[in-house]
Amino acid sequence: MKTKFIIPVLAFLLLFSNANYASNPTINNDPEKDKVLISVLNYMLTRGHFVEKKLDDDFSVHVFNSFIDGLDPSKRYFTQKDIKAFSKYKYQIDNQLKESDITFYKMVYGKFLEKIKSAKEYYGSILKQPFNYTKKETIDLDYDKIPFAANENELIDFWRKQLKLQTIGKIQEQEELQNEKFKKDSSYSKKSFSELEKEARAEVMKSMEELYIRIEELEHRDWFSTFLNSVVGAFDPHTTYMDPRIKDRFDQDMSGKLEGIGARLQKKGIYTHVIELVSGGPAWKQGELEEGDIILKVAQADAEPLDIVGMRLDDAIKFIKGPKGTEVRLTVKKKLDGSTRVITIIRDVVQLDETFVKSSVVEKNGKKYGVIDLPKFYINFEDQNFRDSAKDMAKEIERLKDENVEGLLIDLRNNGGGSLKTAIEIAGLFIEEGPVVQVKYRGEKPVVKNDEDSKIQWKGSLVILVNELSASASEIFAAAMQDYNRAVIIGGNQTYGKGTVQNVLPINQFYPNYKKDLGFLKMTIQKFYRINGGSTQMEGVYSDIAIPNRYSYMKFGERDLDGALKWDMVPQAKYVQTNSYSNFSDVVNSSKERIASDPKFQLVNEYAKWLKKQQDDSTYSLNYKEYVQDLEDRDEYAKRFNSVFKFDSKLAFQSPKYELPLFEKNKDLKEERDKWHQYLAKDMYIAEALNVLSQLKLRVPLEIVKN
Template structure:
């Protein structure tokens, strides 16, 4: 269905755009370059195809102006205040330039950026000629957003000095530690003087490589950044792919891609990890987590390159690489600590992105848990493996082994196929609507489960967190609206309630003499719950709210730029599930348990500390102060390590069919053992089992126990 909708939209855009651009290509673009053609094409597609097109007016112009400059110079170490004042003549003209396919603003800013970057090369070399005084009492404020641009070269040089001292401090500390514990490779004893010189030289080499990399960036690459600044004003999921990027996107959608297996977001202080792909190298490594920021990238022991201030696309090029090669990532962890983590690049293991299940034993009762990393499907052949049929198989296997309650774990599940969501919901309800989809200016569509069979009618709990998004939110919302399942997890899920389709631009223009044009990923529809509310922005609010370490950190759609708003439409016609007794009492009992749980209290304390650490933007550049803060952080981290020592007293075991596979696959056995060990420390799974137990007991007390067989 989703594929058909995409095709219908594509045909509509082609039909309209072909009329508009077939002749215009020859007449209007005869003397214009590819940049202007792209600008005209993309704004046309945005206006005609976007779910909620924006007015390209003065307000839009101001947003593009501010965002483009921030993207080019996030740490404000290139442009001067006089540059910004000069650029401001365009502040209210960009909308007119877009409509007239003019790129004067881009040209002026790009030309000045190239000039200032050349000057920055001179500045950093001058700064690094002078030793850093680590005994000096001074601080750097890394809240660059609130910082004004430098008003002179002298002011700019001082800004570079502090930034480079800050960037060098960690290297200096690592070398100072070698005074007490020398390395075998040291040719001469480490001294404070040598440590200072070597760390400064290390930073210089990093910047040399960074600017060599920037020098290789072509004008067209900067223009793509400008195009995406315009596109990003519509919503955070609409994106222009240059021709090379489109090919990489197609490869990633097929599931065949090499790298580290993480999705990154540009931040002033580096590249923030916003998603970890199940089965990928980062997922297997277990040392990185969502919220960590990558600040340097090195290639297998070589001197790392600082990516602070680098375009995200360029940083990703450094991080990606051939299968089997090693990338060294210098990371600022969520807790503020610095660490160097080596990742072996690899192809994502598809097997680890599929559904898997385990038995849970508590007292003399057996429960089941199904973990679903994403809603996968093969659009070319739906009869092949997909999330809905796989979950159905796991349900049958668990029923055969006598489980009396089921947990569906959707934590960190970023979504996927809409079709599989509808089919999966049908496993737990008799029939009825699952989700509503609204296209711009069109009548809503209601996607329903029409199969009256119920595969599982026993107690059901769904686990979610802030990273449960899109399709995960649809399923959780539907089960919540039906009162079919108890949703346990974060205060709310990610909040992505929109649908995107990819429109190839080459198919819109005939007689194109400019080569490949790339494609645009366009937001075309919006999801709504069956109760009428959108999952956009607000996500799904858990029935039982359980804090985690991300509770006070900005994550999700709310932390994206220009998200579409929350709204509601008319509800669908549905009847709540009548299989539970004392449903509300079950929720009350669970919330009471969570309020008195010591592990939950410690998790919340950790979450508040992490938030406080992230909000501290003034950092000392005095080495003694640095060491004091490092020791404080170490003590706090040691204190919170007890979180990983928790034992929920539950017993986990693989299903019989999987145990038979272990005799031939020792790697699979190790993977499952590791998974079970992590589940045994999981307080959320513990509470999910408690809720299943309450649902079962309440039904027994009232003489109504849902069938779990057949």
């Protein structure tokens, strides 16, 4: 299957665009600030983190390995000689950190700057000449297993192999493309292999040059953040240092809103391109800015315009974003005709609609059901009056009640969590007042977090759809509904397993007289526990009904993270179960039998096993004929899975009535909803979840069973 060959090439590029490099030859731009950061982070972590961790030799080894891996994840820079030189500090980092000494960091960083310069020479020299495509050789891209190059020559050869793999992939793609064109038009003139090969190398060269432009844009603080995250990450995978700019993105992601023009931007070479307009945003409403346009200059109202060509993307965005009601003037090169014009936009609050709750109504066997998509547990910490997931969920349920639905299906697939507060409030919509989750600080007894509102927003049947990427707050909500016997949990075998609570703390709060912005620490301060006493950490929530999916055999989840906290238990909270359904076991068993005997789910299970095999196979042939043959063999085998997700439930999903007037004002919203409804109709997991929902029978009145 082609996927196997495309992913490594993309990863090859993206690894470096996400890493923290710097072109500034100065090893330490602000030594005082760096030492203050180390000192204050040390204080915060040792006193506030959930885990009481010793800064000892084991800690040093973790930071040593993590930092080097953070700089050189694909082992394209350092050699074994370099690692040996770094190793003199392998067991001393803990002692250095206690003294706010960053000698280890400076040594590795200094060497890395040298390696970056060498890298540009490597790829430039290698890509000048054609590769030997008949040579029998392979490359292994399992970077966790392969050793660092023994010497410089071996390192250069590994560069050669990686660049050759990229080039081979591009040649094969172009050959396949022109073969397809020739089938449609026999007069089409195909290029020779040598012509395709030359063009492929040129494309790879261009990609590398653009990559290193992005690398050189990054500054010392970007780079030092990688080291800090190696240090704080030694406590657990979810504890991270956030530069002030990263904190801004975090807040935006949590709230689902920002203030600006409502455009997604991307750096291509030295230019800032508009890649998408947010539907309903200021730029979308103004109507002149379009996807593909290039922003050349930015001016604040009547001020002189600032040239942003060549500016790093983060800095350019700072000038383009701004408070609601302010004016920004963009000098733009239009994609369509290449003309240059000035576009004036009044900034406003931009809501990222893909973040928010949405619902649909579907009729099955003469009865109506509501489907609610909850992509994350969002909240705006700075504006409590702004919409959040709990308020929106309550509204959506009321709207669906107006539609006379008889059951609710809540889709939590791929929901990575968010606000614990809103998770508790949403759980409270389906139960009387009572405990929802337990949280525990280091060395203290667990605290029970309750729903304190006796009102039940929805008393009807409830099914919750999850997968292996449902995490954190999703797991709290699903676990509570499972422990109360309030809902059927259906989907992946188990959810992600993130049972820890993080708090975002301004570092300056712990060093109040320091004038420079030190950023933020997202620190694990608590663990989640279900009301039945078990942690969601590592284990997640096991579905009442497990359905095979593409993730079934993949290695990911909290249990696969290095340094993840362990599963444990606390005493059970005092709660009563709602014995909501008279036929819970019968419905669950019926679904399990239906899934086990369904050919489409059997095929999904086979497909999942095959995907796991592909994931584990990290070796690629660099002989062109073998590469193509291997690709063809995989494509041929993959044909048996062509129909794996081809499904049509024949169900008609519709928007709730309240949305219909909105479509007249916003055609894009209608188009988005239509696409979603089509997707729902072809989703076999939604179909099976609706089967379960339609078969559940409520007890009347609902019984309360003592636990």
